[in-house]
Amino acid sequence: MHLKNIGIRMRDRVLLFINGNAPQSFPELEKYSLIACTDGAFHYLKRLDFPLNRLDFISGDFDSHSGQDENIYDEKFIYTPDQDKTDFHKALEIILEKGYKDVDILGGSGGEQDHFLGNLTVAFGFKDRLNIKFYDEFSEYYFVPKKFAIKGVKDKMISLCPFPSVENITTKGFNWSLVHENLSITSRIGTRNFAVEDEVIIEYEKGDLLVFIGKKYL
Numbered sequence: 450m451h452l453k454n455i456g457i458r459m460r461d462r463v464l465l466f467i468n469g470n471a472p473q474s475f476p477e478l479e480k481y482s483l484i485a486c487t488d489g490a491f492h493y494l495k496r497l498d499f500p501l502n503r504l505d506f507i508s509g510d511f512d513s514h515s516g517q518d519e520n521i522y523d524e525k526f527i528y529t530p531d532q533d534k535t536d537f538h539k540a541l542e543i544i545l546e547k548g549y550k551d552v553d554i555l556g557g558s559g560g561e562q563d564h565f566l567g568n569l570t571v572a573f574g575f576k577d578r579l580n581i582k583f584y585d586e587f588s589e590y591y592f593v594p595k596k597f598a599i600k601g602v603k604d605k606m607i608s609l610c611p612f613p614s615v616e617n618i619t620t621k622g623f624n625w626s627l628v629h630e631n632l633s634i635t636s637r638i639g640t641r642n643f644a645v646e647d648e649v650i651i652e653y654e655k656g657d658l659l660v661f662i663g664k665k666y667l
Contacts, residue, residue, distance in 0.1 A: 576657075609660060
């Protein structure tokens, strides 16, 4: 997926690389106000010839990176040794302290699946303080508030994943719409639906909802 073509407003946004699968392409870096990575992601950025001078900081406990093999970038390393938090969590804390609100994540999926689930859990913990969106070669995904509209999605695959449950959800603009129904990760989730309108609307009363927006269905 060519992220530069997804059409999102990125001014004053943060681009953060974390240690999942390396992205297949990079977005337009000049549209971001701050660019950072965790120490594990620094490996694949070097391998992909990413312009490391564009990084504002590299953070982590450096258990997968010495922090010293690129001396020219030493001043950009932020050592965060707290073993009770993941490197992703600690990077988000730094971003929050710097006053940013909107964060796009690359490298959040793939690799070891427990890491992927852990990344979702970390994002969940910050959902009321940061607007976090993940991007990979299959989809973009993020938590949505209790009333939310998504534009520009006609014919795209959309999955609704309760985290862990959603009550009294109603949707519009989908091929299979919901009307005052409940979803639960242990019984019923709303995967593999698709938009029949350019704009879809999601409303629910209680719970938390993770939305995946994929490529065009047809």
